[in-house]
Amino acid sequence: MLAGAIAGWLALAADDELVRWANAVAGVLACVLLAAGLTLRRPVAVPLAVLALGAGYGVSLGVEGGAIDTRAPALAAALFLLAELAYWSLELREAVADEPGAYLRRVGLLSALALGALAVGAGLLAVVDAGERGGVALEALGAFAAVAALAIVALATRRQPR
Amino acid sequence: MTRTASPRVAAYAALAALGLLGALALRRPELVVLSAPFALALTLGLRLAREPRLGISLTVDRERALERDEVAVELDVSSEAPVERLELMLVVPDGLEVSEGENPVAIRLGRDDDRTVAFTLRCVHWGNYTLGDIRLRARDRFGLVAWERRPDRTTHLRVYPHPDALRRLVTPVATQPFTGNEVARQKGEGLEFADLRTFAPGDRVRSINWRASARRNELIVNERHPERNTDVIVFLDTFAEARLGGRSTLDLAVGAASTIASRYLERRDRVGVVSFGGLLRWLVPGTGLAQRYRIVDSLLETAVVFNYAWKDVSIIPARTLPPQALVIAVTPLLDERSVSALLDLRARGYDLVVVEISPVPFAKPGRSELDRVAHRLWLLHRQELRSRYESLGVAVATYGDDVALEAVLEGVRSFRRHARRARA
Numbered sequence: 304m305l306a307g308a309i310a311g312w313l314a315l316a317a318d319d320e321l322v323r324w325a326n327a328v329a330g331v332l333a334c335v336l337l338a339a340g341l342t343l344r345r346p347v348a349v350p351l352a353v354l355a356l357g358a359g360y361g362v363s364l365g366v367e368g369g370a371i372d373t374r375a376p377a378l379a380a381a382l383f384l385l386a387e388l389a390y391w392s393l394e395l396r397e398a399v400a401d402e403p404g405a406y407l408r409r410v411g412l413l414s415a416l417a418l419g420a421l422a423v424g425a426g427l428l429a430v431v432d433a434g435e436r437g438g439v440a441l442e443a444l445g446a447f448a449a450v451a452a453l454a455i456v457a458l459a460t461r462r463q464p465r
Numbered sequence: 466m467t468r469t470a471s472p473r474v475a476a477y478a479a480l481a482a483l484g485l486l487g488a489l490a491l492r493r494p495e496l497v498v499l500s501a502p503f504a505l506a507l508t509l510g511l512r513l514a515r516e517p518r519l520g521i522s523l524t525v526d527r528e529r530a531l532e533r534d535e536v537a538v539e540l541d542v543s544s545e546a547p548v549e550r551l552e553l554m555l556v557v558p559d560g561l562e563v564s565e566g567e568n569p570v571a572i573r574l575g576r577d578d579d580r581t582v583a584f585t586l587r588c589v590h591w592g593n594y595t596l597g598d599i600r601l602r603a604r605d606r607f608g609l610v611a612w613e614r615r616p617d618r619t620t621h622l623r624v625y626p627h628p629d630a631l632r633r634l635v636t637p638v639a640t641q642p643f644t645g646n647e648v649a650r651q652k653g654e655g656l657e658f659a660d661l662r663t664f665a666p667g668d669r670v671r672s673i674n675w676r677a678s679a680r681r682n683e684l685i686v687n688e689r690h691p692e693r694n695t696d697v698i699v700f701l702d703t704f705a706e707a708r709l710g711g712r713s714t715l716d717l718a719v720g721a722a723s724t725i726a727s728r729y730l731e732r733r734d735r736v737g738v739v740s741f742g743g744l745l746r747w748l749v750p751g752t753g754l755a756q757r758y759r760i761v762d763s764l765l766e767t768a769v770v771f772n773y774a775w776k777d778v779s780i781i782p783a784r785t786l787p788p789q790a791l792v793i794a795v796t797p798l799l800d801e802r803s804v805s806a807l808l809d810l811r812a813r814g815y816d817l818v819v820v821e822i823s824p825v826p827f828a829k830p831g832r833s834e835l836d837r838v839a840h841r842l843w844l845l846h847r848q849e850l851r852s853r854y855e856s857l858g859v860a861v862a863t864y865g866d867d868v869a870l871e872a873v874l875e876g877v878r879s880f881r882r883h884a885r886r887a888r889a
Contacts, residue, residue: 350476354483357499364493375495383502386480390473390608399552400567408573412606420502427501431494446489448497448504452482455474455507 305385306333309356309378313363322363329359341392349389353382371432376424384417466516466603466612474511474609477503510607517548517574517603523555523618525596530588532627535564540582540599548574549606553582556598560590560624569600588624590711591719593765596620625761626720629870631728635860635877637695637791638816645694646732655691662688696737696750696787697729699760700810702796702803703742706769707824712866714797714822719764721820721870722795726760738763739785741803743772747785778806778813791816795864797824798850811857818877819854819861826865855880 310330333352340348360378391409484500487493519542526537540553554569566584574580597619603612640649648657661677664684677685699722706715722738729736730752737750738760748756748763778786786792792815794807811817825847830840851861860880862873 346472346476349472350480353476353480357480357484357487357496360499361487361491361493361496364495365491372495375498379499379502382499383506386473386476386503390471394608399554399569399571401571402573405550405571405573416502416506420505423501423505424498427498428494431497446485448500449482449485449489452478452485452504452507455478455511458511 305381305388306330306337306352306356309381309385310334310359313356313360313378319363319366322366325362325366326359329355329362337389341389341396344393344396346390346393349386349393352389353386356382356385371428373428376421376428379424380417380420383420384413387413387416466601466614468516469611469613471604471609471611473607474507477507477609481507506607507609510605510609513607514605514610515546516612517551518545519543519548519551519601519603519614521599521601521616521618523597523599523620525620525622528621529623529625531625532588532591534588534624536561536586536588536622538584538586538596541579542572542574542582543577543579544574545577547576547578548603550604550608552600552602552604554600555596556600557586558592558594558596560588560592561586561594561596561622562589563587588622590716591624591626591723591765594622594624596622623762623765625765626723628724628727629720631724631871631874633871633874633878634725634728634732635791635793635818635874635881637697637789639789640693640695641735641787641789643694643735645692645734647693647695647734648690649693651691652688653691655689657690657692658687659690660688661685694732694752695729695734696790697726697734698737698739698750698786698790698792699726700792700794700796700807701738701740701742701764701767702794702798702800703740703744703767703769704772704800704803705797707797707799707827709827712827714799714824714827715767715769717864717866718795718797718822719767721822721864721873723761723764724870725793725795725820726764727757730754730757730760735787736760737785737787737790739781740764740767741776741781741806743770743774744768745776745780747782749782749785750787750790776802776806778809786810786815788814789816791818793818793820795820795822797822798847799824804850807854807859808857811854811859817859818881819859820873820877821851821861821863823863823865 307330310326310333313326333355336348336352336355364372481500481504484496488496522541524539530536538555540555542551542553550571551574552569552571557563557568564585564587568584570582572580572582597617599616599618601614636647640647652659661674664673664686668686672686674685674687701718701722706713726736726738733752735750735752736756738748740746746763748759792810794817796803796819798804798821807817807819830837854861860877862876864870864873
């Protein structure tokens with residue numbers, strides 16, 4: 304539902320027909336991927352669905368261009384929430400009973416994370432808006448962040464038997 | 466503990482990386498904003514994740530239980546550091562099932578916290594069970610890393626077959642010299658009136674029947690039957706079994722053998738067990754509660770062991786089969802070796818009763834005409850086998866899921882009454 308809502312929001316807010324179609328297709332694809340992933344218990348479907356929605360947004364940014372889009376922090380928080388909720392759904396399909404109060408704690412944590420994502424996104428946009436001219440510095444920052452993300456993957460997926 | 470990364474780690478890292486690359490390619494900072502929550506959650510989650518130090522113990526409220534009983538199980542978990550989500554699972558063996566409480570369950574532990582997870586196991590099937598295979602999985606706050614461990618806290622639980630209600634047992638032909646609850650055929654000191662006879666020197670005055678003496682003008686004394694115990698051997702055939710789904714003839718046989726042995730022991734009779742199969746096991750006759758536990762414990766170990774070797778009663782130790790003992794054979798009559806061994810026992814003069822655990826409900830006739838004919842022939846062969854035993858004066862009664870053991874033994878008693886009258 305959240306994936307559909309995100310795609311619908313992006314499609315309806317678009318002025319260009321191509322962007323509208325791209326977001327609609329991305330929304331349907333994301334919904335199908337999530338439904339299939341949750342049914343077949345395939346976690347790989349979650350990032351693919353988020354990627355599809357993000358790609359739809361990327362198309363709208365590329366086609367429509369213009370000034371900085373202020374919807375980005377809200378969209379970032381929504382996509383992050385979508386991923387967390389999808390992973391939670393996958394966890395709930397395991398036959399492990401939670402103790403009373405666990406759901407409330409989880410909802411609280413997810414709300415805090417979504418609000419945090421919103422705040423971080425807004426902060427980033429504010430920084431970008433203030434600096435405006437990122438140029439080479441922005442590219443260097445992006446490249447560094449990409450390398451750092453890959454390094455984190457390599458570190459985290461390494462097993463440590465004891 | 467074994468550390469594993471959740472699928473989130475790779476996914477969030479990939480999303481963050483792709484978002485940043487997209488931002489570079491399109492020169493749009495909005496895509497950096499999109500990837501920021503994923504990158505941040507990943508960084509914070511991995512930075513804050515700490516391996517938990519867990520202590521765990523397993524407590525089962527008793528070591529012995531009866532079928533259909535419920536056993537309380539407690540898992541005590543302690544942790545020095547907080548654990549956001551700890552998944553606990555006790556691997557429950559087949560034959561036991563969780564009746565109350567949750568297994569597996571997820572709990573949260575605080576710093577220096579100690580929690581007890583309690584649940585109840587229902588004993589569905591008799592057996593000798595080993596509990597203690599525990600699976601632990603601790604997750605960090607962001608669900609990015611999991612630590613898994615399989616501590617072994619081995620505890621044994623013996624589940625005994627639930628004894629059926631039996632009001633009357635099969636009366637043996639001969640009794641033993643020791644005091645018991647069975648009225649002996651011989652005359653002596655006892656309660657049951659047997660006969661009258663003339664007084665002889667040495668007779669006790671209290672045994673004089675004054676009314677009979679008055680009528681006959683001479684001293685007449687009462688003779689009585691003494692109460693004696695008996696020797697009962699439960700002969701369990703473990704050469705072969707018929708199985709369908711979760712039930713088998715061996716399950717029924719062990720249940721029946723346990724009930725019969727327990728009831729005879731309650732009457733202060735001496736009971737022994739011979740498990741005659743691929744593996745020969747025996748328990749010399751004894752009496753009392755200790756013998757009851759010995760017998761049931763030995764029955765729990767019963768299993769069909771495949772063996773081609775020909776075996777007859779000569780391999781059974783002599784002291785296991787005392788003379789004049791009542792031998793109650795619990796058998797599906799499937800293996801020629803046990804069939805001939807029982808015939809041999811009868812030929813040696815043992816008082817024999819056959820409780821047949823019918824394998825017929827476990828073997829459905831096939832679909833083809835040939836299969837159906839084979840099934841009919843098999844049934845006829847079994848009928849002929851029963852007739853052979855009956856012609857030798859051996860009562861054969863069929864026991865199954867739909868027949869109470871009480872009814873089976875009543876059939877045996879009825880046959881033995883009839884057989885005795887016929888001989889007279």
